[in-house]
Amino acid sequence: MPFEYTLLHRDSGCAARRGTFSTCRGTVQLPTFMPVGTRGSVKGVELRQLQETGAEIVLGNTYHLMVRPGEKVVKALGGLHTFTGWEKPMLTDSGGFQIFSLAQLSKITEEGAVFRSHIDGAKFELTPERSVQVQEDLDSDIAMVLDHVVGLPNTRKVVEDAMARSIRWAKRCKDVHRLETQTQFAIVQGGLEYDLRKICAEELAALDFGGYAIGGLSVGEPPQAMYDCLDVVTPALPENKPRYLMGVGRPEDILEGIRRGVDMFDCVMPSRNGRNAMAFTDQGPKRLRNACYERDTRPLEEGCPCPACRRSLGYLRHLFMTGEMLGPILLTIHNLTYYQRLMADARRAIEEDRFTGFCAEKYAGWSGSTGGQCDPS
Amino acid sequence: MPFEYTLLHRDSGCAARRGTFSTCRGTVQLPTFMPVGTRGSVKGVELRQLQETGAEIVLGNTYHLMVRPGEKVVKALGGLHTFTGWEKPMLTDSGGFQIFSLAQLSKITEEGAVFRSHIDGAKFELTPERSVQVQEDLDSDIAMVLDHVVGLPNTRKVVEDAMARSIRWAKRCKDVHRLETQTQFAIVQGGLEYDLRKICAEELAALDFGGYAIGGLSVGEPPQAMYDCLDVVTPALPENKPRYLMGVGRPEDILEGIRRGVDMFDCVMPSRNGRNAMAFTDQGPKRLRNACYERDTRPLEEGCPCPACRRSLGYLRHLFMTGEMLGPILLTIHNLTYYQRLMADARRAIEEDRFTGFCAEKYAGWSGSTGGQCDPS
Numbered sequence: 001m002p003f004e005y006t007l008l009h010r011d012s013g014c015a016a017r018r019g020t021f022s023t024c025r026g027t028v029q030l031p032t033f034m035p036v037g038t039r040g041s042v043k044g045v046e047l048r049q050l051q052e053t054g055a056e057i058v059l060g061n062t063y064h065l066m067v068r069p070g071e072k073v074v075k076a077l078g079g080l081h082t083f084t085g086w087e088k089p090m091l092t093d094s095g096g097f098q099i100f101s102l103a104q105l106s107k108i109t110e111e112g113a114v115f116r117s118h119i120d121g122a123k124f125e126l127t128p129e130r131s132v133q134v135q136e137d138l139d140s141d142i143a144m145v146l147d148h149v150v151g152l153p154n155t156r157k158v159v160e161d162a163m164a165r166s167i168r169w170a171k172r173c174k175d176v177h178r179l180e181t182q183t184q185f186a187i188v189q190g191g192l193e194y195d196l197r198k199i200c201a202e203e204l205a206a207l208d209f210g211g212y213a214i215g216g217l218s219v220g221e222p223p224q225a226m227y228d229c230l231d232v233v234t235p236a237l238p239e240n241k242p243r244y245l246m247g248v249g250r251p252e253d254i255l256e257g258i259r260r261g262v263d264m265f266d267c268v269m270p271s272r273n274g275r276n277a278m279a280f281t282d283q284g285p286k287r288l289r290n291a292c293y294e295r296d297t298r299p300l301e302e303g304c305p306c307p308a309c310r311r312s313l314g315y316l317r318h319l320f321m322t323g324e325m326l327g328p329i330l331l332t333i334h335n336l337t338y339y340q341r342l343m344a345d346a347r348r349a350i351e352e353d354r355f356t357g358f359c360a361e362k363y364a365g366w367s368g369s370t371g372g373q374c375d376p377s
Numbered sequence: 378m379p380f381e382y383t384l385l386h387r388d389s390g391c392a393a394r395r396g397t398f399s400t401c402r403g404t405v406q407l408p409t410f411m412p413v414g415t416r417g418s419v420k421g422v423e424l425r426q427l428q429e430t431g432a433e434i435v436l437g438n439t440y441h442l443m444v445r446p447g448e449k450v451v452k453a454l455g456g457l458h459t460f461t462g463w464e465k466p467m468l469t470d471s472g473g474f475q476i477f478s479l480a481q482l483s484k485i486t487e488e489g490a491v492f493r494s495h496i497d498g499a500k501f502e503l504t505p506e507r508s509v510q511v512q513e514d515l516d517s518d519i520a521m522v523l524d525h526v527v528g529l530p531n532t533r534k535v536v537e538d539a540m541a542r543s544i545r546w547a548k549r550c551k552d553v554h555r556l557e558t559q560t561q562f563a564i565v566q567g568g569l570e571y572d573l574r575k576i577c578a579e580e581l582a583a584l585d586f587g588g589y590a591i592g593g594l595s596v597g598e599p600p601q602a603m604y605d606c607l608d609v610v611t612p613a614l615p616e617n618k619p620r621y622l623m624g625v626g627r628p629e630d631i632l633e634g635i636r637r638g639v640d641m642f643d644c645v646m647p648s649r650n651g652r653n654a655m656a657f658t659d660q661g662p663k664r665l666r667n668a669c670y671e672r673d674t675r676p677l678e679e680g681c682p683c684p685a686c687r688r689s690l691g692y693l694r695h696l697f698m699t700g701e702m703l704g705p706i707l708l709t710i711h712n713l714t715y716y717q718r719l720m721a722d723a724r725r726a727i728e729e730d731r732f733t734g735f736c737a738e739k740y741a742g743w744s745g746s747t748g749g750q751c752d753p754s
Contacts, residue, residue: 039695039701040696041696041702043702043703044702046426046706049423064699068699069691069698073691073695076691077672077691078689083691083695085687085688297453307423307425314446314454315460315462318445318446318460322416324416324418325702325705326418326422329421
């Protein structure tokens with residue numbers, strides 16, 4: 001049976017969960033991290049390279065794909081899987097976050113959003129119904145409901161209205177959703193108003209979606225505020241459905257999410273930072289343009305199986321200093337591999353009831369206390 | 378024994394040769410095409426992807442590497458093979474062509490060239506002796522002698538002086554060359570003055586280099602002038618040494634070179650054109666931004682094993698229209714694969730004494746007479 005969440009084990013020391021989520025295109029081991037393939041491509045990463053990072057599910061952005069090439073073109077080219085060549089599960093967001101963050105002149109009413117494309121100013125409309133239709137045309141495995149995202153900090157009134165509207169929109173999305181090979185996740189909103197978050201989670205839970213996302217976080221608030229919010233939201237979500245923290249985040253944010261019972265994450269950070277010469281390692285971030293690496297024959301990270309780590313730090317630095325495309329490519333692959341290895345290690349730690357200790361070890365490394373590099377930062 | 382040219386077969390209908398050239402790092406099947414890895418990377422192509430195109434030998438540019446990161450840095454990082462991870466043979470040029478084409482304020486005297494880097498204006502000197510030293514530090518398998526390249530058209534006097542100087546410089550390069558795991562190729566100059574070309578070839582042949590290059594062509598002259606020049610030069614070169622036509626070229630130029638007995642080629646065209654959305658195919662070039670491909674579900678080229686051809690034309694177009702890095706990456710890989718398949722087919726055609734017919738077939742396809750695409754161009 002498709003779209004089944006299975007709880008395999010709960011860590012004895014915290015709320016971390018080890019589970020699986022099955023879809024028509026395969027089963028995803030949870031907790032999982034989804035690389036972001038905004039426009040049908042994880043920037044600079046070829047399909048097989050992406051597979052070899054260990055990724056099991058990839059995210060595509062509805063907003064970007066409806067603007068270019070248009071969901072009808074993707075559909076004519078066989079849907080998102082045939083289009084991109086990625087055969088495993090894919091999740092598409094609803095466009096709600098991009099309307100908030102990217103589109104120009106967007107106007108949001110109860111009916112939906114009207115906005116102009118950030119590319120050429122062309123006018124688009126995105127209602128809950130249209131978001132469902134676009135995602136059905138894209139033929140993703142997991143579709144997100146359209147939500148109304150607002151920035152933080154904000155007044156309680158604004159946050160409450162957007163939360164209430166998001167619930168109404170979620171219902172509209174559910175009502176028109178037809179594609180049987182696709183499941184739909186709802187999105188909990190409510191800013192940092194914990195009571196609103198709890199209400200939203202409970203109301204959406206009652207609607208029985210395929211999974212539940214926590215949205216509207218990682219939009220400028222302090223990390224601890226996000227963690228505190230998760231402490232309130234995750235207990236209010238159904239036990240038997242996957243939980244997805246949208247757009248998060250740094251490795252430490254992901255561990256804190258897992259610790260609180262979150263199963264799924266996505267973020268552009270590993271790919272975007274990789275393009276900008278910043279590598280994630282167990283000794284904390286390394287900035288590859290740093291002069292100290294000029295003649296460094298060591299790999300970026302010992303034991304990492306990625307192609308970047310089969311070269312020297314000196315070579316990687318050279319690629320960035322000369323503007324060679326291969327620098328961003330290799331570092332993106334490394335960072336995605338780093339995130340996937342972190343998730344695999346986290347899954348094992350949960351299975352062995354040592355997730356809390358695992359986090360402590362990771363933090364010690366990231367804070368530089370175990371490192372010997374020239375830029376422990 | 379390293380650095381041995383072996384003639385396997387000569388086509389019965391033309392001067393095309395099927396041979397091998399052995400180096401300490403492996404044997405290259407001739408005729409061969411060398412992808413250009415200017416600064417220690419074939420732009421956008423990861424090592425394994427490059428191997429899978431079928432490439433057996435890669436070119437590195439001495440000028441670019443001495444400017445950044447500097448040959449001493451490459452040496453400290455283990456030499457060009459360890460630096461880049463490419464374990465098969467590598468050829469480095471001498472910097473002569475870049476001084477002609479790229480460097481600023483270059484001044485050439487009998488001693489050598491003084492120029493300013495095109496990057497930051499830093500002053501460099503490149504004498505024959507220095508070119509040998511740099512290439513020994515880079516630790517390539519085949520080093521080129523420093524030559525004096527002049528543009529075409531030019532006066533006979535200028536061409537003759539540069540040719541004579543190139544011979545004197547070749548001798549100086551030979552005198553100081555010490556690295557036993559590296560062989561040295563001489564470069565025939567002489568512009569389109571056939572008598573000068575012949576003299577140059579004979580004088581260099583007498584010096585017994587490991588191989589012979591034909592330089593100073595493909596610099597603006599009509600293709601037929603280059604072919605006519607090859608008709609004069611190749612018969613004047615030793616039978617038992619490989620022949621390398623530098624910086625060439627289009628698929629048809631390569632076939633015409635092979636037809637006249639050339640064994641080795643290099644050119645940025647497959648990679649540069651690939652980055653600019655132009656694909657080489659048996660039906661001639663395709664321009665991937667063309668609107669006709671928007672919903673085209675067919676692959677770029679039937680039967681091509683490259684990753685670009687496992688997607689649709691519509692997807693490739695989308696990548697270019699949205700500026701995704703993966704577009705240039707995939708098309709570079711396709712074009713390099715196309716060139717390598719062309720060389721493999723050419724080698725087989727020579728073995729079977731049908732190289733002339735093979736060329737005719739290829740020309741028929743490229744001219745569009747067998748194509749059914751929307752832009753046969």
